[in-house]
Amino acid sequence: MNYWLVKSEPDAWSWQQQVASGARGEAWNGVRNHAAKLNLMRMKKGDQAFFYHSNIGKEIVGIVEIVREHYPDPTDKSGKFVCVDVKALKALPKPVTLAAIKADPRFAEMALIKLSRLSVQPVTATDWKALCKMGGL
DNA sequence: GCCAACGTTGGC
């Protein structure tokens, strides 16, 4: 199983909306960046991803599971981009803030820090476990 | 194919 991190501005799509969408999941669409697209295409059903709130909150608030692998993004008229379906798995008891991640040297190499604009990014198993622990899981 | 201009993202 692989681990990922996906970002969303709560104004556009929040964790609360993700939870409300229920067990069937919801399309993670709107990605218009080729590096992010490549990561979407590498996601497998059953993989898990951190759900990160950018801009407002700037923290990891929960975990989602990939329930449908990549398919053409219906919101992309050019037909070049893809999306996946994700469902909310669980919330983090203690959201992990960007400030906390930045303050911890273990995470200095994370894409979240180094490639701050990448909206879909891989997370190593080591980082995943450490972040879950920080989040109270 | 290079590169300047411009647009977007996202932290501060």
Place this chain on the structure above:
DNA sequence: GCCAACGTTGGC
């Protein structure tokens, strides 16, 4: 609201 980083566009 500003600005740095970075992707994309378009003139040459």
